[in-house]
Amino acid sequence: MGGKLTLISGGVRSGKSAYAEKLLVEGAAAAEGRLVYIASGRAVDEEMRQRIEKHKLDRVNENWLTLEQPTELDNAQTFIQPNDFVLWDCLTTWLANELYMEQNSTYCIHITGCMEKKAARLFETVAAIREKAAHFIIVSNEVLDEPASTYEETRKYSEWIGQLHQHIVKLADDAIEMDCGLPLYWKKEGRVAVR
Template sequence: MDRKLTFISGGVRSGKSAYAEKLLVEGAAAAHGRLVYIASGRAVDEEMRQRIEKHKLDRADVDWLTFEQPIDLEEALPFIQPNDFVLWDCLTTWLANELYTEHEGTYCIHIKGCMEKKAAQLVETVAAIQEKATHFVIVSNEVLDEPASTYEETQTYCKWIGELHQHLVKLADDAIEMDCGLPLYWKKEGQVAVR
């Protein structure tokens, strides 16, 4: 059976999660597969709590098996089965969570080599989920279109999101950028789109 990895990025409220859900719901219905949602969001403030609730409501009419996995994506791996249609939403939230996870009294962002280990583990985990699931869709925010920040920690975040985006797009069968609810395919089944 063919396995597929799709990477979807876009700005906030660009329609990327809705498009990802639609792809997987249609695919799972056709293949009688199970829908799995890996959620990385944490309700750290009222705005984030409302966004999480909205995402839950948006998918309430479809039977999703949901895993709350704000860090350590690899912990979701044992629950993925063949013929699963898996959505991970989202990479950017996971990265922020991991950068600010405490290790021995300090955050990962301040520990030399910490994020390198986490990024390597992430790439292994993505490959492992891709091997198990029928279709794996990764959603991420496009944050690199903004002017460069003068804050060192923001620069570190942007460096990592840029590197991870590039690596995952290389692995992906399809790479899509959402704009105003419309998908722009930059890569489709191994072919790079030409503009």
């Protein structure tokens, strides 16, 4: 079965990445494992550039191997070794990058079956990384708390992130929602939390 798989979701600036980093740094220290950070963000504007720089500064005191992988997550799996503690930040950014990746001058979001293929490959990649790594944490933004958008592409994005979240939570050992820096475990060690 491989290592542990965790999904951490939550709103913007809820503490998702910091909590994920803390869990992995502690785990890697105890197991003498390597820390691997898979980054999906692209510095497309000044705000995103500043966010990327902040994330880099947050990790400066630890010895993280950083892989820049905005699309095609499967390319990162070749760098993963046994006993690695892997953080992928984040699923929502990756989804946007993949949906708006051009294929024959058309974005994937406009091509029938395109995202289905990418999702199938993603799930295979998640399983492969989990198989190698000691602990694999996927960070994702919670974007489904807002009212449904009137824009078709935004609705498609929301539908896809919902489907991806549900599938990954089924596979995950732990599913955590961050709120105001506090973790709420919806699933722990493979069991749904009783509320």
